[in-house]
Each structure stands twice: as C-alpha cells, then as structure tokens.
Amino acid sequence: MTSDFHPQTAKRSWGRVVEAHHDVARPGSPEAAAALLPVLQDRGETGLPIGLGRSYGDSNLNPDGALIETARLDHYIEFDPDAGVLRAEAGVSLDDILRLIVPRGWFLPTTPGTRYVTLGGAIANDVHGKNHHLAGSFGCHLRRFTLARSDRGVLDIRPDSEPDLFAATIGGLGLTGLILDVELQLVPIRSACIDQHVEPLRNVDAFFDIAEARATDYEHTVAWIDCTARGDRLGQGVFSSGNWAASGGLEPHAAKAGPALPVDAPGFALNPLTLRAFNMVYRRVQLLKPQNSRVHYAGFFHPLDSIRDWNRLYGARGFYQYQSVIPFDTAREATREMLDRIARSGQGSFLAVLKTLGDRPSPGLMSFPMPGVTLALDFANAGTKTLQLMAELDALVKSSGGRLYPAKDGRISADMFQQGYPEWERVETLRDPALSSAFWRRVTS
Amino acid sequence: MTETRSPRKVLILGALSAMAAATARRLAAQGAEFVLTGRKADALEREANDLKARGAGSVSIQVIDLLETSRCDAVMDLAVEAMGGLDTVLVFYGILGDQAQAETDPQEAERIIAVNYSSAVHWVMAAARALEAHAGSSGVLLTASSVAGDRGRRSNFVYGSAKAGLSVLMQGLAHKWAAQDNAPRAVNLKLGFVDTPMTDGIEKGGPLWAKPDDIAAIAERALVKGGPNVYAPWFWRFIMLAIRVTPFFVFNKVNL
Ligand SMILES: Cc1cc2nc3c(=O)[nH]c(=O)nc-3n(C[C@H](O)[C@H](O)[C@H](O)COP(=O)(O)OP(=O)(O)OC[C@H]3O[C@@H](n4cnc5c(N)ncnc54)[C@H](O)[C@@H]3O)c2cc1C
Ligand SMILES: NC(=O)c1ccc[n+]([C@@H]2O[C@H](COP(=O)([O-])OP(=O)(O)OC[C@H]3O[C@@H](n4cnc5c(N)ncnc54)[C@H](OP(=O)(O)O)[C@@H]3O)[C@@H](O)[C@H]2O)c1
Numbered sequence: 001m002t003s004d005f006h007p008q009t010a011k012r013s014w015g016r017v018v019e020a021h022h023d024v025a026r027p028g029s030p031e032a033a034a035a036l037l038p039v040l041q042d043r044g045e046t047g048l049p050i051g052l053g054r055s056y057g058d059s060n061l062n063p064d065g066a067l068i069e070t071a072r073l074d075h076y077i078e079f080d081p082d083a084g085v086l087r088a089e090a091g092v093s094l095d096d097i098l099r100l101i102v103p104r105g106w107f108l109p110t111t112p113g114t115r116y117v118t119l120g121g122a123i124a125n126d127v128h129g130k131n132h133h134l135a136g137s138f139g140c141h142l143r144r145f146t147l148a149r150s151d152r153g154v155l156d157i158r159p160d161s162e163p164d165l166f167a168a169t170i171g172g173l174g175l176t177g178l179i180l181d182v183e184l185q186l187v188p189i190r191s192a193c194i195d196q197h198v199e200p201l202r203n204v205d206a207f208f209d210i211a212e213a214r215a216t217d218y219e220h221t222v223a224w225i226d227c228t229a230r231g232d233r234l235g236q237g238v239f240s241s242g243n244w245a246a247s248g249g250l251e252p253h254a255a256k257a258g259p260a261l262p263v264d265a266p267g268f269a270l271n272p273l274t275l276r277a278f279n280m281v282y283r284r285v286q287l288l289k290p291q292n293s294r295v296h297y298a299g300f301f302h303p304l305d306s307i308r309d310w311n312r313l314y315g316a317r318g319f320y321q322y323q324s325v326i327p328f329d330t331a332r333e334a335t336r337e338m339l340d341r342i343a344r345s346g347q348g349s350f351l352a353v354l355k356t357l358g359d360r361p362s363p364g365l366m367s368f369p370m371p372g373v374t375l376a377l378d379f380a381n382a383g384t385k386t387l388q389l390m391a392e393l394d395a396l397v398k399s400s401g402g403r404l405y406p407a408k409d410g411r412i413s414a415d416m417f418q419q420g421y422p423e424w425e426r427v428e429t430l431r432d433p434a435l436s437s438a439f440w441r442r443v444t445s
Numbered sequence: 446m447t448e449t450r451s452p453r454k455v456l457i458l459g460a461l462s463a464m465a466a467a468t469a470r471r472l473a474a475q476g477a478e479f480v481l482t483g484r485k486a487d488a489l490e491r492e493a494n495d496l497k498a499r500g501a502g503s504v505s506i507q508v509i510d511l512l513e514t515s516r517c518d519a520v521m522d523l524a525v526e527a528m529g530g531l532d533t534v535l536v537f538y539g540i541l542g543d544q545a546q547a548e549t550d551p552q553e554a555e556r557i558i559a560v561n562y563s564s565a566v567h568w569v570m571a572a573a574r575a576l577e578a579h580a581g582s583s584g585v586l587l588t589a590s591s592v593a594g595d596r597g598r599r600s601n602f603v604y605g606s607a608k609a610g611l612s613v614l615m616q617g618l619a620h621k622w623a624a625q626d627n628a629p630r631a632v633n634l635k636l637g638f639v640d641t642p643m644t645d646g647i648e649k650g651g652p653l654w655a656k657p658d659d660i661a662a663i664a665e666r667a668l669v670k671g672g673p674n675v676y677a678p679w680f681w682r683f684i685m686l687a688i689r690v691t692p693f694f695v696f697n698k699v700n701l
Contacts, residue, residue, distance in 0.1 A: 006645060028642055029488060072463075072642075075491055076498030088498075100499060 004036060005066055014311055015056035016318030017381050017410055018438065020063030028072045030089060030180040034148035036068055037178060037434050041150040046436035049174040051118030052093060055125065056321040057410025059173050059439035068178060070120050077181055081106070084186035085143070090120035090179040095253075095305075098297075102252040106186040107244075107297075109141035113353075115253070115302050120179045125407040126171035126367040128357065130220035130242075130301065136360030137369050139170035141185050147177040150434035154180065159363060168430040170364030173406055175431045175440055193248035194220065194300045196293050197241045198286060201225075204235025204336050211356045211373075214241045220300070222355045226283055227339060227348030227377060235339050237354070238286040245294055253298035253305075314380045319349075320410065322390055323368075323376035325357060326402035331373040334400035338375060338393055345389045349378035365423040368405045376408065387411065406439060417443035450583070452476035452502050453668075454528040456521070458511055458568055459538025461488050463641035464589060466495075467661035468535060473501035480524040482507045483538075503528065511538050512564050517571035525579055532580035533668060534572040536565060536588040540604075541643050547603040554603050561607035566614060573618060576629040584629030585668050588615050592635050592676070595685045596696075612674070619673030632672035634664060637681040 005023035012019045025047075027033035040047045047066035061067075070091030077087040081104040086097065094108060095115035101107065110129040117127065126139040135141075144158040147169060155177070159166050169176045197218070201207050207223050214221050218241035225237040304310055311319070326334045335354070342348040352375065359371040379386050394416050397404060403420025404412055418424055428444060453472055457465050460481035469479060473496040481496075481504065483489050489506040496504050505527045507520060525531045542557035569588065576584035593601050594609035615633035622628035638644065638654045655678050663677040676682040688696075 006648075008648075026645065029491065031487075075495035077494055079498040 004032075004039070011061065011067065012053075012318075013056055013058065013060050013410070014054050015320055015381075015410060016311060016314070016316075017320065018058050018061055018063070020061060020438075022062060022064070023066045024069055025066065026069045026072055030073060030146070030148075030154075033068060033070070033073060033178055033180060034154050037148055037150035037432065040066060041434040046434060048435055048437045049090075049120060049124070049178045051091060051121035051124075052116050054114060054117050054121065055407045056319075057406075057408060057439065058442070059125075059406045059409065059437055060121075061438045062436060063438050065436065070118055070178075073120075073180065076100070084188060085183065086186055087181060087183045088119060089181045090123075090145075091118050093118055094122065099252045099255065101186055102189070102192050102297075103250050105188055105190070105250060107189045109185065109187050110135045110138055111301050113302060114305055115298075116305065119182045119184075120174070123170055123179060123182065124172055124174045125405075126362055126364045126369070127407070128369045130222045130355065132360075132369055133215045133221065133356055133358035134219055134360070136358065137171075137362045137364070137367055139362045139364045139367060140360060142170065142363075143183040143185055145169070145182045146180040148180055149177040149432045151432065164426075164430060167363050167365045168427045170362060171367035172364070172427055172430075173366070173437065173440065175427065175435050175437065177432045177435070189244050189250075191245045191248035192250050192252065192297055193245040193294050194242040194297055195245045196295050196300060198289055198291055198293075199239050200283075200287055201235065201237040201239050203233055204339055205332070207235055207237070207239065207335075207354055208332050208373075210239050211354075214239065215356060215358075217241070217243075219243050222353060224282070224286070225339065225352040225354050225375075225377075226280070227342045227352040228346070230340070230343045234336065234343065235354075236283070237352075238283060240286075242295075242300055248294055251296075253296070253302075314378070317381040317383075319381050320379045320386060320390065321376065321408040322379060322393060323374060323405040323408040324393070324397045324402050325368065325370055325372050325374040325405070326397060326400045327370065327372040330400040330402075334396055334402065335373055335375060338396055341389065341392055341396070342377070345385075347379050347382065347386060347389055349380065352377040366406075366421050366427055368403070368407070370403075372402065374405075376405075406443075409439070412443065414443045414445055452478060453533045454478045454524075454530045455533040455535065456480045456482070456524040456531055456572070457535045457537065458482050458572075459536065460492055460506075461485060462537040462539070462589070463643075463657040464636075464639060464660045464664070465535060465537035466492060467657035468537075468664045469496055469501075470499055470658075471661050471665045472533075473497075473499040476500055476502050477533075478502040478528045479504045480507060480527050481505070482509050482511065482520065484508065484510050511568065512559060514564050514567035517567050518574075521571050521575035525575065530579055531575055532584045534576060534584075534586045535664070536568060536572070536586070539589060539643075541601070542604050544599075544601050544603060557603050558607045561604060562610040565611050569611075569614060569618065573629070573631075580629055581627040582629065585632060586615075586618070586629060587632045587634065587664060587668060590615070590633050590635050592637050592681050592685050595635065596688050616673060630672060632667045632675060634660070634667065634675050634677045635681065635685070636660065636677050637684070 004025045008024045010019050011022045048062035050067045073089040073091035075089045084106045112127040122138045126137045128137045147155045147157050220242040223239045229236045357369045461483040486508045493504040540560045547554040590612045591608040593605035594612045619631035667675045
C-alpha cells in the first residue's frame with residue numbers, strides 16, 4: 001500500500017459484531033480521493049468507500065482490504081438559498097447540512113433515523129425516512145452526482161447522461177465508484193417544528209388500520225412496537241404521525257450531541273427483564289404525552305442522536321439489526337408471525353419500528369424500499385441462538401416475497417439476498433473492479 | 446457561540462490547515478469576511494466556496510509560501526483592502542518535520558525552525574502592527590502553538606523548541622499589549638494531539654485525541670475572551686503541569 005493508506009487494526013461497523021484489519025486512507029480532496037482508485041487497481045487490491053460508518057453489519061467493511069474514508073470530503077460547493085439547491089462533497093453529513101439549511105427555511109427531502117450519515121452513505125443505501133409513503137427514498141431527489149472510477153476516471157452522472165450508473169449507484173452499496181459530490185433539491189419548510197400526533201396501538205391489526213388512515217393526512221408516520229407483548233396484545237405500541245408546523249421558528253438542532261456512553265455496557269445490562277421493563281415504561285411515557293403537540297424536528301426524526309455512541313449499550317459483543325420489508329398482500333400475516341416469533345424468543349430489543357413504505361419508485365436498481373411494511377429491530381449478539389432466530393425470520397420474509405436491508409445486515413445468505421434483489425447482477429456488471437465489500441463477496445458467492 | 450459585534454474581518458495564515466478550516470467554518474456561520482492564504486490555489490478555491498456556502502460575507506484568496514517573509518506587510522495591506530479593514534489574524538500554518546532526520550541533517554532542523562518559528566516571528570510582528578493600526582482593542586491575533594513547546598522530549602524537540610519560541614513570542618506580545626490602552630489581544634493556543642493530516646501517520650484512539658472542530662470551538666471562544674495561553678483541550682494544562690514538574694531522573698526513563 002502507498003503511504004496514503006494507514007493500517008488500522010480494529011475497524012468496526014455500527015453493530016460492532018464484525019471487527020477487522022483495514023488499510024485506511026482519508027484523502028484530503030476529491031482529486032486525491034479519485035487518484036486512489038487506480039492505485040488500488042494497479043496493485044490488484046480492492047477498496048471500499050466509507051462514510052460515518054452508521055451501517056450496522058458488513059456492507060461498509062472490506063476486511064484485509066482498503067477503506068477510503070470520506071471524512072475530509074466535507075466541503076460545500078454551492079448553496080443557493082433562494083432555489084434550495086445544494087451542491088456538496090459526499091462526506092458532508094446530514095447533521096452539518098441541516099444546521100446550514102434549516103435557518104434558511106429548507107429541509108432534506110427525507111432523512112433517516114439519524115443525522116450522522118454522509119451524503120455518500122445516504123445514496124449508497126438509498127435511505128428512507130418517516131415520509132417514505134409520500135416522498136420516496138433519498139435517490140428520488142438527486143439531480144446529479146460526480147463519480148470516480150478506477151477504469152473511467154471522474155464522471156458526471158445524471159439520469160439522462162449516464163442512466164445505468166445513475167441507477168446502479170443509488171442503493172449501489174459503494175460498489176460502482178466513489179461518489180465525490182452531490183447535487184440535491186431541498187424542500188421548503190416554514191418552521192423547524194413538527195405537529196405531532198401520538199396514539200396507542202392495541203395490537204398489530206390496529207397498526208395496519210391506523211397506518212392506512214394516517215398515511216393520507218400525515219407526511220410522516222412511524223410506529224414503535226413493544227416486541228415483548230404476546231397474545232392479543234401482540235404488536236401493541238404507539239403510533240406517531242406528524243406534519244411540518246406552520247410556525248415555531250427556524251432554529252436548527254444543537255451542534256453537539258449529548259453525553260457519550262464512555263464504555264461498553266456490561267453484557268447483562270440488556271436481558272428479558274430489563275427489556276420488558278423498558279418497553280413498558282417507554283410506552284407509558286409516550287402515551288402520557290399530549291395526543292397533539294409541537295416538537296422540534298431533531299426529537300421527532302433523530303431521537304437516538306441525543307445519546308452519542310449508544311451502540312455501546314449492547315456491550316462488547318455488539319448487536320445485530322434486522323430490517324425487512326414485506327409487500328402489502330402478505331404483510332399482515334407475515335408481520336404477525338414475525339412478531340410472534342420474536343416475542344417468544346425473548347430476544348427482541350427496545351427498538352422495534354414498524355412503518356409502511358409507499359409506491360414512489362426509486363431510480364435505484366438495488367434500492368431496499370418497496371411498497372409494503374418494514375419492520376426494524378435490534379438483537380443483542382447472543383451467538384447461535386440469535387443467528388437461529390434471524391434465520392427463522394429470514395424464512396418468513398422470503399416466503400412472503402419480502403427482502404432485507406443491506407445497511408443493517410451482516411449475515412444473510414447469497415440465496416436470500418439474490419431473491420430479494422434480482423437486479424444485483426446488473427450492479428455486478430457495473431461494479432468498479434477496484435471496489436468490493438465483505439457483504440458483496442458473501443452475497444454474490 | 447454568537448457574538449454581538451459586527452462580522453469579523455479575518456486573515457488566515459495557513460488557511461488549509463484542518464484546524465484553521467474548522468475555525469473558519471464557525472466564523473463563516475456568523476457572516477465573517479476572509480482572506481485565506483496558503484500554497485495551493487485549487488485547495489484555497491475549494492475552501493473559499495465552502496465558506497461562502499456557510500454564510501461568509503466575502504472570501505478572497507492569496508496564494509503564497511509563508512516562508513516568503515518579505516511579503517508580510519504587503520499581505521496585511523492586501524487583506525485590509527480586500528475586507529475594508531482587518532480585526533482578526535489566525536496563524537495556523539506549521540509542520541511537524543522529522544525529528545530523527547533533523548538530528549543528522551541540519552537542513553531539516555532549519556526547515557522546522559523556519560516554518561514554525563522564524564517566519565512566524567515576521568508574520569506575528571506584521572500582524573501586530575496591522576491590528577494596532579486598523580482594529581485597536583477589537584483586534585485579536587491568535588497563533589497555533591503546541592504543548593511540545595512546554596518541555597523538550599526526545600520524540601520531537603526540534604519542533605518543540607520552535608513552538609516554545611512561538612509561545613514566548615506571543616506571551617511577550619500579550620504582555621506588551623496588556624500595558625497599552627486600546628490594544629488588540631494576543632492569544633496563543635497550546636495544542637495537544639489533534640487528528641489532522643499532520644498526524645495521519647500516527648495510530649490514533651483514546652481520549653487524548655481531539656478533532657479539528659473541538660479545537661475550532663476553543664479558538665472561537667478564545668477570540669472573544671481568555672488567554673494569552675489557552676491549552677486546547679483544557680486538560681493539557683494539567684498534563685503539561687505534571688510533565689513539567691516531573692524530575693529529570695524520572696522523566697528520562699519515560700519514552701515520550
Ligand atoms: C440510529 C440509526 C438509525 C437509522 N435509521 C435509518 C432509517 O430510518 N432509514 C434508513 O434508510 N437507514 C437508516 N439507518 C441506516 C443508515 O442511514 C445507513 O446505513 C447509511 O448508509 C449510513 O451512512 P454512512 O455515511 O454512515 O455510511 P457507511 O455506513 O459508512 O457506508 C454505507 C454504504 O455507503 C457506501 N458509501 C459511503 N460513502 C460513499 C461514497 N462517497 N461513495 C460511494 N459509496 C459510499 C459505503 O461503501 C457503504 O456501502 C440508520 C442507522 C442508524 C445508526
Ligand atoms: N495536529 C496536531 O496534533 C498539532 C499539535 C500541536 C500543534 N499543532 C499545530 O497546529 C497548526 C495547524 O496544524 P494542523 O494539525 O491543522 O495540520 P495541517 O492540517 O497539516 O496544517 C498545516 C498547514 O500548514 C501549511 N503550511 C506548512 N508550511 C507552509 C508554508 N511554508 N507556507 C504556507 N503554508 C504552509 C500546510 O500547507 P500545505 O497543505 O501547503 O502543506 C498545511 O495546510 C500547526 O502549526 C501545527 O504545528 C498541531
């Protein structure tokens with residue numbers, strides 16, 4: 001490796017299960033970043049772009065290979081506060097962008113559940129948010145981007161000029177090239193606040209009824225599910241909906257996250273008892289809130305961002321996140337079945353999220369969202385029994401015509417992946433030969 | 446932190462330093478105006494665009510090798526002209542150099558001293574004169590020194606001696622200004638370990654490593670009050686106190 005790459009022994013993703021050696025480069029400019037790809041190619045090694053490392057499993061890792069960190073590709077190129085058009089380098093975080101644009105009356109077209117993701121990461125996983133049922137995914141709002149490849153140099157990618165690479169890079173898991181910069185159309189807001197509506201969910205059936213009703217009146221919807229509840233309480237929880245408020249000021253979120261978890265929590269901190277207690281308390285607290293209230297966007301969209309390094313709560317062994325989407329036809333049955341398995345296992349975590357995804361198509365070839373219902377939750381890594389539970393869930397998802405989210409995955413089989421993403425072979429043909437990941441090698445083998 | 450003063454007019458010597466850029470971003474959000482100096486035109490252009498997007502009032506660039514100390518006064522004049530005044534000068538350029546090489550190759554030692562100290566003397570003096578003339582008590586001169594200057598250590602004592610010189614220079618300037626009415630302020634940051642391109646070769650991790658933006662937050666505050674010596678982050682004051690009072694017979698056994 002050249003002196004641009006420095007060995008780093010224990011690089012981990014957000015779930016902290018996989019830990020591996022990488023040679024890491026942090027190029028200081030787009031030109032320096034682009035120049036790294038032919039170097040890798042010449043040496044017959046592979047690299048992988050990495051943003052803020054918020055993907056949980058192994059899709060952002062390339063063990064024993066190289067990583068190209070985009071941390072220093074963090075410059076804005078141009079911001080037009082009148083038209084709401086933003087051009088920025090791919091390592092700029094959504095956190096930084098919101099602090100810039102909110103005071104000027106703009107917001108991101110959609111945001112995932114954390115602000116600590118980069119533009120590059122948001123595209124490579126074609127992220128979705130609470131407004132997916134109306135806005136679609138992140139890739140639906142891209143005007144153009146610049147892509148560096150080992151074989152073709154730096155390319156201007158637009159839907160009409162390079163349609164194949166445009167489509168393959170959105171949800172392309174960092175494999176089609178290194179995104180250098182991005183042009184986004186922002187959406188106007190009149191305040192930084194959301195008018196939130198909170199209501200109880202009796203069980204999983206109630207979710208399906210309420211979600212359908214709220215989707216027409218509310219731009220943002222999501223449900224939190226107590227995954228320890230069983231029987232006719234299966235899927236009990238809280239449904240939250242929101243619309244941008246007409247007033248309330250344009251104050252962005254505070255610059256720094258709250259206190260960090262300084263050390264790994266001991267392994268026993270999360271057990272069925274503490275989980276049940278947490279779920280109960282959380283539900284009560286949510287329902288104690290007034291049904292209708294005005295809240296700041298940060299609390300509404302990014303509740304976990306107020307605790308830095310919360311992933312260390314799961315202890316040194318790390319955790320898995322499991323996120324599926326199931327098409328509407330089979331969703332009711334399959335969701336009930338999955339929640340039942342999880343509740344019986346006693347392994348469910350405190351963060352089970354249920355949401356309907358809409359039918360606005362993404363330009364991406366391997367985009368995760370599709371019309372249907374997505375379920376996301378954490379499992380502390382308890383070894384075989386956790387893997388076994390997830391394998392059972394896999395079977396259910398597969399037979400219901402669903403698929404899993406690569407951003408959250410570190411273990412699914414090639415078969416499971418290929419069935420969910422039939423276009424994967426087109427992405428493989430368009431892959432930059434100098435790029436690869438642990439995830440990709442597994443699911444294409 | 447927001448100040449209730451008119452936006453700053455800032456000259457940055459070494460604007461491409463990671464810490465300088467992070468500091469400039471914070472000032473840009475308050476509408477500051479800038480003259481950026483550095484050796485790389487493209488990179489300065491990129492920096493300027495970023496600061497404009499972040500809200501900077503105006504940004505111009507000066508491509509210069511800061512070892513060219515014959516241009517000090519000209520650069521000050523240029524800055525005053527470009528921004529219609531000058532009230533803040535940030536001195537961030539520097540090199541770590543190669544200690545081992547400096548011990549056998551006088552040219553490397555010379556280079557470390559020229560960049561971190563002798564050229565800085567010229568720039569600091571020129572900036573002091575310009576701030577006295579154009580800003581008076583609203584002026585601030587801030588330099589980036591290092592805790593390496595607090596006690597000589599085997600791993601970097603040539604660099605450390607240059608930074609020690611810079612720290613004493615700033616201390617003296619602060620002392621001079623303290624005795625004058627309507628004088629600018631002198632602030633010298635004594636930096637600990639910061640994760641920037643300068644330290645890319647060093648394996649990082651642990652609580653002692655700060656990010657450029659952590660330092661920027663400290664610099665932003667130091668422009669308003671405090672000084673003349675500001676340890677950044679603050680805990681280095683105590684680390685260095687401990688290191689300074691450690692007797693030689695113990696210190697000599699520690700590999701630092
Ligand atoms: C608390 C939390 C909540 C979340 N909520 C949501 C949610 O609601 N919806 C959702 O969709 N996701 C969600 N996620 C997942 C997250 O949005 C994605 O994993 C996102 O891709 C992370 O961005 P990153 O910058 O950290 O990228 P990384 O995790 O570092 O990388 C992700 C992928 O992007 C690629 N990549 C990164 N930069 C570039 C580049 N410049 N060019 C090419 N490829 C690049 C990498 O190779 C990798 O394949 C959540 C994650 C967390 C931790
Ligand atoms: N990082 C640390 O841990 C640390 C600790 C203590 C003190 N410091 C001090 O903090 C300051 C900022 O450093 P940093 O960490 O931000 O490192 P950095 O990002 O490497 O910045 C140093 C900058 O100085 C510039 N420079 C060097 N020689 C120059 C010259 N002759 N003319 C013009 N520019 C020149 C470099 O420009 P080029 O890009 O053109 O080379 C570079 O942009 C330095 O003075 C450093 O000594 C740093």
